[in-house]
Amino acid sequence: MQEKHLYxxxxxxxxxxxxxxxxxxxxxxxxxxxxxxxxxxFELRHDKxxxxxxxxxxxxxxxxxxxxxxxCSGMEQGGSIAKLPIAERFRWLTAARSTMIQLSxxxxxxxxxxxxxxxxxxxxxxx
Numbered sequence: 709m710q711e712k713h714l715y716x717x718x719x720x721x722x723x724x725x726x727x728x729x730x731x732x733x734x735x736x737x738x739x740x741x742x743x744x745x746x747x748x749x750f751e752l753r754h755d756k757x758x759x760x761x762x763x764x765x766x767x768x769x770x771x772x773x774x775x776x777x778x779x780c781s782g783m784e785q786g787g788s789i790a791k792l793p794i795a796e797r798f799r800w801l802t803a804a805r806s807t808m809i810q811l812s813x814x815x816x817x818x819x820x821x822x823x824x825x826x827x828x829x830x831x832x833x834x835x
Contacts, residue, residue: 710820710821711820712819713740713741713742713743713818713819713820713822714740714742714816714817714818715738715739715740715745715815715816715817715818715819715822715825716738716739716740716798716815716816717736717737717738717739717814717815717817717825717826717829718736718737718802718811718812718813718814718815719733719735719736719811719812719833719834720733720734720735720736720737720750720773720776720809720811721733721734721809721810721812722734722808722809723807723808723809723810724764724808724810726806726807726808729768731810732750732771733749733771733833733834734750734751734753734834735748735749735750735773735776735830735832735834736749736826736829736830736833736834737748737776737780737798737801737802737811738822738825738826738829739794739795739798740822740825741794741795741821743821743822744794745822745823746780746794746797746798747780747781747826748773748776748777748780748801749826749827749830749834750770750773750776750834751815751834751835752766752769752770752773752815754766757802762830764808769808769809771793772807772809773809776801776809778790778810779797779800779801780797780801782794782797802814
């Protein structure tokens with residue numbers, strides 16, 4: 709039996725009009741310290757986005773979501789935040805904000821394989 713590892717995750721939400729407090733789940737971010745793992749998975753479904761907001765700037769939304777991937781991966785394009793230690797990147801990405809991209813509260817769990825867990829969470833919470 710494989711060892712279980714503590715992980716934390718949050719749901720990435722599209723909030724087109726903050727004042728209405730309506731959102732659409734568009735992705736998941738997962739952090740597992742034991743596996744040195746930080747990754748996000750999201751989908752860009754323009755048809756779904758247009759249902760919640762007709763005037764949504766898809767290019768801006770795409771750029772913001774891609775910046776999450778760049779920061780998770782520690783890519784240079786992620787700027788100074790991407791250079792932080794992995795735990796600090798996760799905390800920065802999941803901090804409360806009032807923009808069109810918001811995250812749910814952070815939830816813990818136990819997993820054997822962080823990648824597999826991210827896929828399962830994505831399927832159950834986003835698709």
